[in-house]
Amino acid sequence: MKEMPKTYIRNLVSRWRNYIQNEKWQIIVRKFWCLPNNYNELKSIDPWLYKTLSESKLIILKGDINYQKALGDYNRNPEIPLSIALDSFHLTNTVFVRILKSDLICGLDKTTAKKLDTFIRNISKGYLGIIQFTDKPQQPQCLLE
Numbered sequence: 001m002k003e004m005p006k007t008y009i010r011n012l013v014s015r016w017r018n019y020i021q022n023e024k025w026q027i028i029v030r031k032f033w034c035l036p037n038n039y040n041e042l043k044s045i046d047p048w049l050y051k052t053l054s055e056s057k058l059i060i061l062k063g064d065i066n067y068q069k070a071l072g073d074y075n076r077n078p079e080i081p082l083s084i085a086l087d088s089f090h091l092t093n094t095v096f097v098r099i100l101k102s103d104l105i106c107g108l109d110k111t112t113a114k115k116l117d118t119f120i121r122n123i124s125k126g127y128l129g130i131i132q133f134t135d136k137p138q139q140p141q142c143l144l145e
């Protein structure tokens with residue numbers, strides 16, 4: 001982002017502000033975000049939030065801790081697709097914006113996953129950032145119709 005021309009950033013920020021003002025984007029303040037529970041417990045702890053997120057077109061989650069909670073804090077094989085690692089928290093299209101502070105990560109291709117040892121050495125320094133997207137899971141098809 002440092003390399004990007006400032007006007008580009010300014011335009012981007014103003015577009016995002018408009019999304020919030022026009023309620024295209026909504027920031028949801030909820031007690032659940034600060035609880036120690038993983039996101040697979042969301043449905044039972046805060047059914048309203050679960051329903052609201054499920055009905056959204058896109059969820060944008062920021063921060064390393066949210067990534068950890070969404071993956072159930074399991075350090076899985078980094079090549080496992082994010083959609084599978086998310087398990088019961090894959091409610092809709094989801095974007096994670098994160099500076100890595102923990103070594104858990106999924107959804108990497110083979111080549112990137114092989115470089116993981118080098119990455120991990122840099123994690124605690126906060127040098128690595130990642131934006132990951134996973135699209136809405138397919139509805140199960142009814143085969144009996």
Ligand SMILES: O=P(O)(O)OC[C@@]1(O)O[C@H](CO)[C@@H](O)[C@@H]1O
Nearest residue numbers: 062063064065066098099101102
């Ligand atoms: O990227 P940031 O905003 O500096 O930190 C994000 C964050 O989720 O990462 C840490 C957990 O790994 C938390 O202490 C913190 O809230």
